[in-house]
Amino acid sequence: MKLTTDLDSLIHPSSIAIIGATEKPGRIGRIIFENLERSGCTLHPVNPKETQVRGHNTFAAPSDLPDNVDLAIITIGAAPAVDAAEACAQRGIPQIVVVAGGFSETGEEGKELERRLAAIPTSFGSRVLGPNTLGIFLPEENLDTIFVEHGDVALAGGGGVAFITQSGSVGVEALGMASNTGFGMRAFVGLGNKCDLGELEFLQYFAEDDNTTCLAFYIESLDSGRQFLEAAMKTSRFKPVIVLKAGRTAAGASAVSSHTGRLAGSDRLVEGALRQFGILRAFDDEELYDAAKTLATLPPAKGNRVAIVTPAGGYGVMGADHVETHHQGRSTLRMAELLSKTRARIKKTSLPFASCLNPVDLTAGANDEMFGSAIDALLEDDGVDIIICAAFFAPWAITDQLLHVVADRIKHASKPVIVFTKYGPFTEEFLHRFHDAGVVGFPSITRAVRAARFLVERADTLKALGKEA
């Protein structure tokens, strides 16, 4: 049997079988079925005990399914799921997702079940995602197999980030939090136990996908090792690749007899390898989705000189501190020195007591126009590579219009601009509005500066790969 190598039938199915689909409310087979009703795909519920599921006639077994089913989502428990997966493969369905847990993570019996799943590709040619996976979620195609709460509505607008995660839990919680600040997602893939499909296959798929502008991975084990690194390096020449590698690898018992072996155990080897292959690294879920959101939207920085414009002096000072703090092995940022003509321009359009050095402190008395003029001046200053704009809506002279004043200037700007916004209990609402206006925003100055550093790291990576930003 020929092995299916194209994942299109998984990512763009038109006909889906749901094994274990049911009328019973609250069951996984019901939630997933309902999710998939929005996809516009032809659905085939398989359930020997029910005749209809939400108006669709059921099939008693996978063998009864019609021809040309692209994808089978198996929502039943581990042991019967394996039988069903084998039956689906036998029926010629090219893609199979096994949602259930209870496999190699639970012991010998589970391991044996997983071995049967892992044998499916060679025996039948079908590909298996999972087991122990939440499956896939593509907002723009309304394709969603995730049966737990995951910010699906907030993410409905879609975007460019392909987010591939080994842990379902980390994945959905990250999605939930990412959606709070506005996040443009192309696809979510839960890898689960990776009995067949793993990070390498999805890296290769989304590298070629025109709608993907950035790839983000949460990985615990780099099973595909060097192959993944090499594929990531190829991808990185035209799309950023960010990896959160959890679980520090000790170099194995045999390697502790040397200094080198003991030092490698401290995670430095992975760090070096990722950098060598042009992969950016995040250290927690927040950093991963912040970096992904930034790199999917903004161009790489031409240099590392940051200007901050703010109505609140304190955040300007904190921001400058973060900019000037160097983290070993990470790219450096520095505060830009503004040209005298830039300073003069800002002076002319702002209040007499505003500070026109960097950080530019427009003071709490600033209005929308003063922000606009200051941003214009900074955009035209060749000594500034990245702008961080603290857009606060609380000052009395600021109106809701500030959002448009900022967004209109940023959207087509030749250099990246990151917004830091706070508005008490309305912060998230404004972050969403910024996101909808195509602006990358964060609710903290630390995160805004960190995002700026990723833009510089991306530029440094491109340079190391022989491609100028």
Added chain:
Amino acid sequence: MKSKLNSWLDALDIENLPDEHETKQLLELFDIGTPRGVRLQPKDEIVVPLSEPWVVKVCNPKILHKTDVSGVITNVDTTSIEETVTVLRKRFPKSAVLVEEQIEFGGPEFIVGALVDPNLGPAVMVGAGGILAELYKDVAFRLIPCPPDETRRMIEELIIAPVFNGFRGMDMNITGLAEVINSVGKLVIALKESFNQLDINPLVYSNGHWKALDGRLILK
């Protein structure tokens, strides 16, 4: 190179367990500089390399930290060489003794190493060396083979990197250090499956040359 490597392997005192002297011979085969030295077996008559002062060390692949067991004596000259060798022989009756020319050097000590990661394969390391290397953890890794640009970048990542740019008047040669790292990469590739781990520590900069003052190679 292949035949030289094979004859080196064949000549090992204990199969697959090179001692410091043998490790340094291998390093020399790969153009990594080492001090001139003479290995004396327990019964050998005492002969010394060209010029004093010397360092006298116990030379036994099974002893991991020579300094911790008083196995290294420095600043030995013609008046004290005989006594020093005798002292070490008494301390380690079954071990060989290595007499080396003592190298004068300026600037900090470095460490260069290599190992095989179970997932990612062979890798090289460079960092701040000496006995506190594991305390400072100022190291950078790259997978082998590592292109020359990348070798330079890994050195520049170190906190200690400013010593290559005139920090406190130091002008240590970064190109030479990069060459040592590249040579280690070649050595690892040449040893193929039999390679396990290598430490060169300290590696120092002496009169315009990088010298491996100690080397420890573990084969499979």
